Structures are given as structure tokens and as C-alpha cells.
Amino acid sequence: MAFSQDNLVQLSDTFSIITGVTNIGVISDGISDSAQPRHIYLIDSGGDGDTGKKILRLLSELYGNNFVLQGIINTHSHADHAGGNAWLQTATHCEIWASQGEKAIIENPQLESALVWGACPFPEIRSKFFEAKPSSVTRIIAGGEKIELRDSTMEIISLPGHYIDMIGILHTDKQTGKSAVHLGDGAFGRETIAKYWIAFLHDVEGFKASLEKINAIHADYFVPSHGAIFTAPEALTEINSIAVREVETTILRCLKEKLTPEELLAKVADINSIPLGYIQYVLVGSTLRSYLSYLYRNKKIGFTVENNRMYWQAHTD
Template identity: 30%
Template sequence: MFDLVKLTDKTYFFDIPTKIGVYKLDSKRVMLIDSGLNAKTAQRVLKVLDDEGLEVAFIVNTHSHTDHAGGNRYICETTGCKAYAPEVEDVLIEYSDVEATLVYGGFPCRDFRKKFMNTESCKTYRLSEAPLPEGMKIFPLYGHTAHMIGVKTPDDVYFVADAVNGKNTLDKAKICYVYDIDTQLDTLQKLKELDGKLCVPAHTDPTENIAYLAQINIDNLIEIRNDILGELKIKPQTTEELTASLCKKYGLKLDFMGLVMVTSSVRSHLVALRHSGKIEWYIEDYFHYWKIGEETE
């Protein structure tokens, strides 16, 4: 736990649940890709780097989720470095209330914010201002969140954040968080073109076979979409009823936060289906129902 794993001459990662990328800018300074869950994680990161004689020059956040940006404040305050994130994500890191509101769908209940959706506020600068080394490339991975990005290091390692989940996660969690389904599907298709390159997803092992991971994530989204259509062919349902139907079908075990996240992702699927004309909605007795579209029947 907390090993600093060497991938290439200059690129490393911390082998923890949210992989933190480390790129050596010179013999003393590193750039971090994400900062981990919280101050405790960040403290351990700084300790390991310090033992190696390394200090943090700056942080690049791939996106705003707490497990990727929760260590920003501790690292920035302790080292005096700056954190940079893509547009929208920078604001959400700075105002985690807004992030939680976005997923919760209104002023967020405190029970929803125990571990995640609770980033300690930290001034975060626009990624376009980051002093990236020559050859470091940023590429869009929109879908999981509005403006998530990936990072390609000059020595050809691709950090792809939460764009893909591993097979175990898909099997267990099934309905993983996605903000925009259609954009996520486009991102997954594009990721397949990186096949053969060394890719580091945040929540599964590094791989040179990203096409496989991208495809199982595509298949999973399509399966959920088809299951939603199957449920709505049986009878119209509200978002909550449909979420419950899917959770039972997949045998998911969810706490309060998990159910909110899954409901938010089901809503994203429903919006994508509505925008493609496959489903429609109606309101009856103040309940908002989804039903199969006339063309889909």
C-alpha cells in the first residue's frame, strides 16, 4: 500500500485506489496528476516523495471528484504549489457544494457528503495556465464528468482517470457514475485508438490493452440502456421506480450515497434515451413517468 511504482524513466504512480500520477520534471521536482481522497492521503504522498528527495512543483487534476482532488488543499498549503484543472472542473473543486448539488439534484443532504462529494475547498487555477513540460499533452475524456481530461506524459504514458472501470468494478457496481452517456460512449470509442499504449486508469491496473477495457465499458452502458428499455416496455415507471427495478435486477447493495449516485446515473441514461427519441415522459397525479417512445415500440 502506498508504493510509488515506476513505469518509465520519468513516470510513476502511487498504487492506491485512486492512482495518483507522478511525472519527474527534473531530479528534484515532480508534477502530480490528481491528489487523492483527502488530507490524510496527501500527507502520505508527500512523505513518500520527501523520502525520495522529491517535491511537488504543481498538481494537474483530471476532474473534480473528491477522490481525485481531495488532497489539493493539504498539498497546496503544505508545499505552496498550485493546482490546475480543466474549465468547469476547477470551479467544482473550489466549490464542492456545487459538485454535490449537481449530483444530488438540489441542496445536498449532509449524509450524502460523508466521504465523497466533500472536497476541501482549494483555490484551483485554469489548466491552460499550467506550466506543463514540453511534450506533455492534455486530451478530453468528457462523459464521466462534464470536462474530465486525460494526461499523456512526454514519455508516452496515458493517464485516463475515470474514463474506464475495470471488469471487477463493472461486475460489482454495474451502474457506475456517468454524467453524460452519449459523450462517454464517444470518449470510450476514441480511447480504443490508444490500444498498445501504456494507459493508467484510476481504479484498475495499468494496461496496454485499453481497447478491451473501453469495449467492456461500452458493452456495460449498452446493457443498462437495453435493460431500461426492457423495463419501460413492461410498464411506464418513475426514475425512482426504474432505479429500484435495475438495482434489484443487478443485485446491488447500496448505502444512501450509493443510491443517490446510481439514481443520478440512471437519470443520465434516461436523458440520453429521451434525446434520441427512444423514450417519452408524461406527468400523472404529479408523478413524472417515463414510457417507451412510439417509434421504439
């Protein structure tokens, strides 16, 4: 289905969101200078080339020929965020901005599936759901960096945890002072948490620290990549914290007996009534192994290798 203006939520004169499976930020710059085409920057590009095409069609509908797609700013390299990059870059020669860590994967997307599988991936997990088409990152951006546009400013906020080197973008309209922060997958929308409960995480400790960081951001709007927009951070971060704590508790309870990661995955999925297909098996499995590393680092659990199996078990108090 094409994007229409109904998908567009205007948060300030220079910033709007194309709402969809993945919320995409649209920064419009140079609106005060009608003699020049406005410069558009996107935050993320959707899941595939088809989405890229739809974004470009919507921009044409809005601005006619009077715009240039200047760049895409990727919050991170996941395929539902960087999947439209390749098509848009080929069609418009736009720039692509990303953090150092995410650049490596945007340019070499096979790393994405290799990372969740922990080995050379099998063909089914090399689909567009896991791997975006490769595109070229033209500028590295890092947390703390401030970027001055004509009509607005952007501050890059480092939000690692969900993924290696994820960033959020705090956008402020110069004229009105209205601000909105695009959080990427730094916090998931309530609907997403309710649907999946065990959200994909690479580093639990980093994710928790990023939630704290989000709580301290002052902005008029908080935009998760998946879910509704809120005007206060707690509306998003609280449910994410609860979900993480609950997964931790479930794992610790399961690990009262020693289990292999495979056995733990089956048990946790059963408890949460998650029917695992191969996609969930890979994603939830990878996430639970990240929880094991986190709980081990925090001295809550230990491991042994016995009879050619790796067992994990909670420490008894």
C-alpha cells in the same frame, strides 16, 4: 496504511503511478539536472488530506529534500481525485491545474453533492466521500493543449462523460519516447466495473464518445484511476462499452411499462442485485436519470406528467 515503494509502478524514467484506491500519476521533471531539485507534478491527489500527507511522505522517501512539488493536475473534481489538493496546497503552495468546468467544482465542492442530489444536499452527502476540501486552481488547461516540460511532454485529452469536463493526460518521456496516458475515470478498471456494474456517469453520450477517443490513443500504457494498468486500450474500453450497453438494454426493458425515475431505480437495482444504501441510491439514481436524458435525446423513450408524477416509457417500434 502508508504508501511504500511497493505501491510505485515505474512506467518510464519520468513517470510512475502510486497505485491505490485511486491511481495517482507522478511526473518527475529535471532529472537530467542533478544541481537543481527535481520538479514533481501529480496527476490527482487521492481522497483526503491524509492521502496527501502520505503522498508527500513517499516523495520525501524517494527524493529526500531534492524535490519541489510543483503542481497537481486534476483529471476531474470528484472527491477521490481532488481530496488531497487542499492539504498539499497548504503544505507546499503547489499549483493546481484543471479544466475550466472542473475548476468551478474544485473551488466550490458543495456543487458536487448539489449536482448528484439535484437540490440543496442533505448533510450525509456532504461528507468527504462526496466533497473534497476546496482548493484554488491556479491554471486552466484544456483538451488539445501540449505542455512542454524539461524531460517530458504532456498532452491534455478532453474526456467528458463520466463528469462535466474531465481530462486525461498523455505523458511522453523525451529520452526514451515511452508514453503513458492517465485516463482519470474515462474508463473504469475491470474490477470496478465488475463490482459496481452501473458506474457513475453524468453524460452517457459523452462517455461513449470518450471511450472511442481512448481507443484511438497511441501509448505504451493505459492507466485508469481505478484498476490495473494495461498496454492496450481495448482491454479497458470494451468492458466499459458492454456495461453501458447492458444498462441501456435493462432500462429499455423496464420501461416497457411506464415508470417514475424512482420506480425505475428500484427495478434496475433489484435486477442487478444492488442493495442500495443512501450513497448508492444517490449515485445510481443520478446516473439512471442521465441515462433517461440520453435515451430521450436518442428518441428511444418519452415522458409524461400525469397525476403529479413524471413517467418515462419506451417507444414501441
